[in-house]
Amino acid sequence: MSDSSILSLNNAQIHQGEHLVLHDVNINIDKGQFVYLIGQTGAGKSSLLKTLYGDLPLKTGSGSIVGIDLTQLKEKEIPTLRRKIGIVFQDFQLLTDRSVDENLKFVLKATGWKDKKQMEKRIQEVLSKVGMATKGHKMPHQMSGGEQQRVAIARALLNDPELILADEPTGNLDPRTSEEIMILLSEICQNGRAILMATHDYSLILKFPFNTWKCEDGKVIETVQSTL
């Protein structure tokens, strides 16, 4: 593992309970790198991401993410891990009973922020980054899917993570909105964060080309665009 590595798995096995999903996984992402994760339904993309954010245990092989050893990860260390990475899901997962500002404040409080002024400042900063500076008062149901995903990305940025894991972040969006979200994620990457993004959308990969890993036949292989 090089100094610039932000995520690596070596000879890892990814399990869902007793079911072996992926084996001999050897992957590395450096700081500031963008990588796509593709593969057919059920191929193991979400299982791999879940292992990386501590939702599934890594029992075989070795793995490290944002400086944390995944094989040694204890239940009580999972919040620390989640603070150091940003996670974005297909279905946004905003709390539907509160405004954008309150959604973001909830995460800040849960991750140890106390000072009210500092929290307000940080919320405004991340909302500006995703083009939602004036939308803090909105409730989730008052926003389009694309706007909700922007807020979800703002939420992922709150604690200034070096790595963002995104599980089909454009899966619920129309093609144009998907492109807008990709432009945003590309900008975030250009600002030095690494991104690992699972997707089914090959047209996005062609428009925004980055390294691509494919889950296939129980393995993760690096692939080139012409073989997608």
Ligand SMILES: Nc1ncnc2c1ncn2[C@@H]1O[C@H](COP(=O)(O)OP(=O)(O)OP(=O)(O)O)[C@@H](O)[C@H]1O
């Ligand atoms: N909670 C679970 N318990 C047991 N097996 C599961 C669970 N979730 C997924 N699996 C199994 O693990 C394998 C990989 O599923 P996974 O969700 O990682 O695939 P995926 O590539 O993300 O698929 P999709 O593109 O449909 O999201 C599949 O065989 C699936 O049936």
